Amino acid sequence: MPSPLDLADLPFLREAFVEILLLGAAGGLLSAWIVLRRLAFFSHAAGSATFPGLVAADASGISPTVAGLAVALGYAGGVERAGRAGREHGEATALLLVAALAGGVILASDVFESGAAVDRLLFGTLLGLGPGDLVLSAVVAVLAALASVALGRTWAAIAFDPDSAPALGLPAATADRLLLGLVAVAAVAAIPAVGALLVAAVYVLPGAAARLLARSVPALLAWSVALALAEGLAGLYVAYWLDLPPGPPVAVLGATVYAVLALATLRIR
Amino acid sequence: MSERAVFAQDLAVGYGGPPVLREVSFAVAAGQTVCVLGPNGGGKTTLFRALLGELEPADGTVSVSGRPAYVAQTERTRLDFPVSAFDVALMGTLARGRWWLPPRPDDRAAARRALGRVGLADQAEVPFGELSGGQRQRALLARALVQDARVLLLDEPLSGVDPASAGLIDSVFADLRGEGRALLVSSHDVESARGFDLVLCLHRRQVAFGPPGEVLHRATLEATYGRELIVLDEAGPARAVTVQHHEHGPHEER
Amino acid sequence: MSGIELRAMLEVVLAGGFCGALGFWVLSERLAYGAESLSHGLLPGLVLAGLAGAPLLVGAAGGAVAAAALIALAVRDPRAGPDTGTAVAVTGLVGLGSLLALAPDAPQRLEELLFGDPLGATDTDLVAAAVLLAAGGAALASLHRPLVATSFDAAGAGALGLRPALVRLALLAMLAAAIAVAVQGLGALLVLAVLVAPPVAVRRHVRTPAATMLAGAVVAALAGVLGIQLSSLAGTAAGASVALVLCAAAAAGAALPARA
Numbered sequence: 001m002p003s004p005l006d007l008a009d010l011p012f013l014r015e016a017f018v019e020i021l022l023l024g025a026a027g028g029l030l031s032a033w034i035v036l037r038r039l040a041f042f043s044h045a046a047g048s049a050t051f052p053g054l055v056a057a058d059a060s061g062i063s064p065t066v067a068g069l070a071v072a073l074g075y076a077g078g079v080e081r082a083g084r085a086g087r088e089h090g091e092a093t094a095l096l097l098v099a100a101l102a103g104g105v106i107l108a109s110d111v112f113e114s115g116a117a118v119d120r121l122l123f124g125t126l127l128g129l130g131p132g133d134l135v136l137s138a139v140v141a142v143l144a145a146l147a148s149v150a151l152g153r154t155w156a157a158i159a160f161d162p163d164s165a166p167a168l169g170l171p172a173a174t175a176d177r178l179l180l181g182l183v184a185v186a187a188v189a190a191i192p193a194v195g196a197l198l199v200a201a202v203y204v205l206p207g208a209a210a211r212l213l214a215r216s217v218p219a220l221l222a223w224s225v226a227l228a229l230a231e232g233l234a235g236l237y238v239a240y241w242l243d244l245p246p247g248p249p250v251a252v253l254g255a256t257v258y259a260v261l262a263l264a265t266l267r268i269r
Numbered sequence: 270m271s272e273r274a275v276f277a278q279d280l281a282v283g284y285g286g287p288p289v290l291r292e293v294s295f296a297v298a299a300g301q302t303v304c305v306l307g308p309n310g311g312g313k314t315t316l317f318r319a320l321l322g323e324l325e326p327a328d329g330t331v332s333v334s335g336r337p338a339y340v341a342q343t344e345r346t347r348l349d350f351p352v353s354a355f356d357v358a359l360m361g362t363l364a365r366g367r368w369w370l371p372p373r374p375d376d377r378a379a380a381r382r383a384l385g386r387v388g389l390a391d392q393a394e395v396p397f398g399e400l401s402g403g404q405r406q407r408a409l410l411a412r413a414l415v416q417d418a419r420v421l422l423l424d425e426p427l428s429g430v431d432p433a434s435a436g437l438i439d440s441v442f443a444d445l446r447g448e449g450r451a452l453l454v455s456s457h458d459v460e461s462a463r464g465f466d467l468v469l470c471l472h473r474r475q476v477a478f479g480p481p482g483e484v485l486h487r488a489t490l491e492a493t494y495g496r497e498l499i500v501l502d503e504a505g506p507a508r509a510v511t512v513q514h515h516e517h518g519p520h521e522e523r
Numbered sequence: 524m525s526g527i528e529l530r531a532m533l534e535v536v537l538a539g540g541f542c543g544a545l546g547f548w549v550l551s552e553r554l555a556y557g558a559e560s561l562s563h564g565l566l567p568g569l570v571l572a573g574l575a576g577a578p579l580l581v582g583a584a585g586g587a588v589a590a591a592a593l594i595a596l597a598v599r600d601p602r603a604g605p606d607t608g609t610a611v612a613v614t615g616l617v618g619l620g621s622l623l624a625l626a627p628d629a630p631q632r633l634e635e636l637l638f639g640d641p642l643g644a645t646d647t648d649l650v651a652a653a654v655l656l657a658a659g660g661a662a663l664a665s666l667h668r669p670l671v672a673t674s675f676d677a678a679g680a681g682a683l684g685l686r687p688a689l690v691r692l693a694l695l696a697m698l699a700a701a702i703a704v705a706v707q708g709l710g711a712l713l714v715l716a717v718l719v720a721p722p723v724a725v726r727r728h729v730r731t732p733a734a735t736m737l738a739g740a741v742v743a744a745l746a747g748v749l750g751i752q753l754s755s756l757a758g759t760a761a762g763a764s765v766a767l768v769l770c771a772a773a774a775a776g777a778a779l780p781a782r783a
Contacts, residue, residue, distance in 0.1 A: 035603070035607050038604055038606050038607070040606050040607045040609075040610035041556075041606055041610060044610060044614075090555075091550060091555050091719050091723055092723075094555050094556070094559055094715055094719055095715075095716065095719055095720055095723065095770050095773055095774075098712070098713050098715055098716045098720075098766055098769075098770060099766070099767060099770040101638070101712050101713060101763075101766075102638070102713055102716075102762075102763035102764075102766040102767045102770070103763075103767060105634070105637075105638050105760055105763045106759045106760055106763045106764065106767070109634075109759075109760050110757070110758055110759040110760060118634060119625070119633065119634075122621075122637075123621055123625070197617065197621075197712075198614060198617065198618060198621075200610050200614040201614055201618060204607060204610045204611065204614065205611055205614060205615075208603050208607050208608075208610075208611050211602055211603060211607075212602060212603075242626070244622060244625050244626070245625065247618065247621070248618040248619070248621045248622035248625065249618070249622060250618070251614050251615055251617065251618025251619075252615060252618040252619050252622055254611075254614070254615070254618075255611055255612070255614060255615020255616075255618065255619075256615070258611050258615075259615075262597075262600060266600075321681065321682055323681060336682070336683075336684055337682065338682060339678060339679055339681075339682030340679075341676065341678050341679055346675055346676040346679070347551075347674065347675050347676070350551065350671075350674060350675045350732075351726075351729075351730055351731055351732055351735065352671065352675055352731075352732075356671070356731075357675070360668075360671070360672045360675070360679075360680075360683065361683065363668055363669070363672055363680075363683045363684065363685060364683045364684050366684070368668050368669050368685065369665035369666070369668075371668075372668075396730070397675075409676075409679070412679065416682075416683060422682075
């Protein structure tokens with residue numbers, strides 16, 4: 001078993017190490033809001049929908065980040081226009097995601113013949129992260145922190161009682177739009193490390209587990225960040241040790257932590 | 270002596286915890302109509318569910334002659350489901366058993382007759398969702414007629430219904446009475462209870478049961494409705510209005 | 524048209540035919556998200572079957588049962604809400620499945636489990652699809668009137684002497700069986716299309732549940748044949764091609780003006 005300190009020491013793992021720290025911060029903060037605002041499916045869909053765009057960009061030299069952002073923000077815009085109904089997993093969304101995944105795999109395997117890209121795009125990569133990915137993740141982490149400070153109370157009020165928030169004079173619609181947009185950008189930021197299929201491992205699982213432990217919103221945020229960082233680093237270590245893409249280990253760890261905490265807190269109550 | 274169509278003795282019903290309805294004792298004979306009054310959450314729907322056999326009594330006994338028919342409010346049904354008025358009436362034949370077989374000619378004839386009785390013969394092929402509120406209620410009533418039950422339970426059948434449909438429904442009630450069936454009709458309309466043989470007042474327990482002349486007095490109504498009750502006329506028979514906290518707003522009678 | 528392609532077409536016609544019909548109930552009972560979660564969540568079952576050398580169908584069935592149980596548990600916690608609970612369970616299961624599949628010595632190609640492999644249909648798969656269509660079709664036919672009555676008005680159906688809980692359970696069992704069989708051809712990520720796309724394609728153009736089911740079955744079968752043909756002509760992945768044809772059919776059906 002390799003030493004966990006390799007993550008910080010070895011140069012070729014440095015990008016992954018920093019990326020996971022940044023995503024842990026961003027994911028910790030955002031997954032708290034995502035869980036409170038019931039956006040779990042939206043965050044997953046925003047990631048998966050970008051898949052064909054990423055394949056096409058990958059093969060044609062366009063920055064995949066740009067392609068991913070375009071698709072994800074477009075999806076967020078569509079959901080926002082559809083109102084609250086758009087956030088529920090209707091039939092149209094389900095078929096849209098199937099078409100995105102099927103289209104992506106055909107592009108990857110048969111049009112561009114970049115077969116290896118499919119695994120990387122769907123589940124992430126340990127060694128293939130670049131400076132651009134780190135910059136985007138850093139931007140998202142900073143935005144998540146700033147937004148949590150500036151909009152946190154608004155988001156919490158809307159989560160608690162969506163109907164009366166406008167009456168309190170809160171800019172509910174704007175706050176909503178910003179949250180959707182931020183989640184969409186954040187999903188794209190996580191794709192290089194954990195893959196388009198498993199962004200929920202970063203943006204849902206830590207917040208869901210933190211929800212079991214926290215009784216206040218600040219505590220929720222704190223626990224969520226702590227869990228996201230711990231799960232991210234542990235998952236990264238497992239990926240390094242077993243020669244896997246990081247997405248699956250982070251997902252399995254996140255779900256296991258949730259299950260353990262759910263059982264533990266159930267007994268106490 | 271007329272047979273008892275519905276009978277309850279010291280009935281208490283709950284949803285797993287402490288009973289939400291208790292001390293219910295009444296008997297309804299064949300051919301009698303009962304108006305069940307009470308506020309929301311007072312136990313009307315709970316009583317119906319116990320009569321339907323959906324809920325086991327926590328205490329006491331309840332018995333119904335045969336399997337009762339149930340006409341729920343149309344909000345509970347699906348408006349986007351692709352069935353016509355005729356299809357809805359035909360569903361009543363499922364009570365005859367053998368649900369795995371397609372409907373027989375006499376099943377279809379019974380459905381057609383029932384639609385005629387409720388005045389929907391011309392709307393038989395219209396999709397249920399395209400019918401008016403009163404027509405939908407009549408279609409559900411047709412389903413109950415096809416079921417040919419001795420006891421019918423109806424949940425606010427006249428609320429939100431246009432006057433023409435209401436009149437038709439009332440005349441069907443009179444026919445059913447004449448056929449010796451028992452009707453239990455829950456309602457928010459206190460004044461309409463005067464037209465029934467018996468009135469049952471529920472507010473988490475049985476407040477009163479008997480003919481309208483005995484039951485529809487101020488004290489009983491206040492015990493039933495509490496703050497939801499507004500009495501309009503102090504002297505003489507109580508003229509009362511009940512306030513509802515949801516869709517319809519205050520109901521006016523007379 | 525090679526033998527392999529004929530077999531692939533036969534499989535998608537048989538399995539797709541049943542799924543296209545069942546899809547009406549998936550939509551009516553708002554089971555699309557549940558079906559999607561179930562199909563994604565059975566991935567570990569598929570991988571384990573491959574690792575153990577067992578038939579895919581066994582892994583699919585076992586994986587579906589395990590996924591259903593885990594999702595049911597996760598959903599019950601009121602602190603998270605059903606949306607989040609399902610996401611946790613499904614993300615964990617997909618992570619587990621892909622982790623097992625990407626381990627260096629795994630025999631199964633993960634892509635086929637995710638996106639389907641109709642050209643790899645075995646005799647077992649064909650028999651399973653045929654049994655699904657025959658038995659499932661018979662079940663749908665005999666349960667037709669109870670399904671209609673329960674879906675329209677569960678309380679009223681109970682009063683008629685039906686048991687809505689049992690009817691719904693039968694429907695869920697058929698859904699799990701359909702997913703377990705169809706996942707061979709379309710894969711865990713795409714199989715939802717064969718359940719949801721056919722009824723979406725036809726529902727604005729037909730007027731009764733029975734007609735929707737029959738039309739859905741036909742659309743699914745045709746889409747399957749067309750998808751395999753296209754994949755053969757264009758050299759594209761077969762399962763993904765069928766899925767795209769299904770989605771295109773749904774889009775076309777939803778866009779065409781409804782019959783009066």
